[in-house]
Amino acid sequence: MREEHASVVLPRVTLPSGAYFEELAQAYGDYGEGGETILVCHALTGSWKLAGERRDGEPEPWWSGVVGDGLALDTRRFRVICFNNLGSPYGSTSPASVNPADGRRWAMRFPILSPRDAAFAQKAALEALGVKKLRAVVGGSLGGMIALEAAISFPEFAGSCALIAAPDRLYPQAIAFNAVQRQSIMDDPQWNGGDYEGAGPVNGLAAARMLAMITYKSEQTFTSRYMREMADGASGAWGGQFQIESYLRHHGQALVKRFDANCYLYLTRMMDLHDIGAGRGGLDAAWKRFAGRRLLGLGISSDMLFPNWQVEEAVRAAAKNGVAAYYEEIESDNGHDAFLMDFDQVDDYLREFLYGA
Numbered sequence: 001m002r003e004e005h006a007s008v009v010l011p012r013v014t015l016p017s018g019a020y021f022e023e024l025a026q027a028y029g030d031y032g033e034g035g036e037t038i039l040v041c042h043a044l045t046g047s048w049k050l051a052g053e054r055r056d057g058e059p060e061p062w063w064s065g066v067v068g069d070g071l072a073l074d075t076r077r078f079r080v081i082c083f084n085n086l087g088s089p090y091g092s093t094s095p096a097s098v099n100p101a102d103g104r105r106w107a108m109r110f111p112i113l114s115p116r117d118a119a120f121a122q123k124a125a126l127e128a129l130g131v132k133k134l135r136a137v138v139g140g141s142l143g144g145m146i147a148l149e150a151a152i153s154f155p156e157f158a159g160s161c162a163l164i165a166a167p168d169r170l171y172p173q174a175i176a177f178n179a180v181q182r183q184s185i186m187d188d189p190q191w192n193g194g195d196y197e198g199a200g201p202v203n204g205l206a207a208a209r210m211l212a213m214i215t216y217k218s219e220q221t222f223t224s225r226y227m228r229e230m231a232d233g234a235s236g237a238w239g240g241q242f243q244i245e246s247y248l249r250h251h252g253q254a255l256v257k258r259f260d261a262n263c264y265l266y267l268t269r270m271m272d273l274h275d276i277g278a279g280r281g282g283l284d285a286a287w288k289r290f291a292g293r294r295l296l297g298l299g300i301s302s303d304m305l306f307p308n309w310q311v312e313e314a315v316r317a318a319a320k321n322g323v324a325a326y327y328e329e330i331e332s333d334n335g336h337d338a339f340l341m342d343f344d345q346v347d348d349y350l351r352e353f354l355y356g357a
Helices: 115-128 142-153 172-186 189-194 202-216 219-225 243-256 261-272 283-288 308-320 335-340 343-355
Strands: 003-014 020-032 037-041 079-083 134-140 161-164 230-232 294-300 324-330
Touching: 003 115, 020 115, 037 115, 037 142, 079 115, 115 142, 115 261, 134 142, 134 343, 142 161, 142 261, 161 343, 172 202, 172 261, 189 202, 189 261, 202 243, 202 261, 202 335, 219 243, 230 243, 283 308, 294 308, 294 335, 294 343, 308 324, 324 343
Parallel strands: 037 079, 037 134, 134 161, 161 294, 294 324
Antiparallel strands: 003 020, 020 079
């Protein structure tokens, strides 16, 4: 499988929100031998690294069970591109980047962006790479929101869309989870209004990730894996620790080592702003822009973050407005993370979506 990592620098970009950048960098991974192009959009703390061997200094690949030779996103047949989302610290312009206008880190001076902004930036970067049309745009979670915005904003360009574990607008409970995560970071004294040096608010970011991990899994997973088992000490002592506590702390500390706290603030806020009907006259008007094209809505049976009914609801709204939309479901106890774990089912549904019509 051919794999390339590079960056596109776009000059003088104004995004739909009105945010202006003198220079806008979009890091990307480019996989495959050519042919039609598929755009994959990544989730909250993912990256451009879809598949392949992990090299020093690179993030872990996150969709190796779906992208590669002979898989649903077959790199012998397609060119598969994944951009690092705006606001993410893996090479694209973000709060961790230096603003070329003054040579200072953006930090909290970075503009608040929506999934629509991210989709516009990725479309501009694709054009800079010479891509004139996509076979499909695919994404899960936050990536699904960006993929859906790309499809609705540029229906002639996007072709078809696979919306995985994501709604057509964010519901209040998900916004509430994000708000608590951000508060954990901003209440850490080391955050310093976003102007931190070095490690920064590691305790706040770790706590935010601990809460997020609860939303990514299901009660079935936690019960079958941990139930009330102790990891260390006795349950009646403050030094005692349940296995589930140990699991959450491990993932909190792991994220601190690879992610930027300000980026986490901006990306969760980006998720909050997801609403395809905003500025378009409502949901029906938005879906009508994609009329006549194909949409796969892929929900997860045990998802508590973006429950399956929210994906089904999006598919019904799309179908009502002329989109060739249909719904499938990943049967799994893995919760929201199933699209990153149950590769056999994801691969089957994407294969049917891409090759079945």
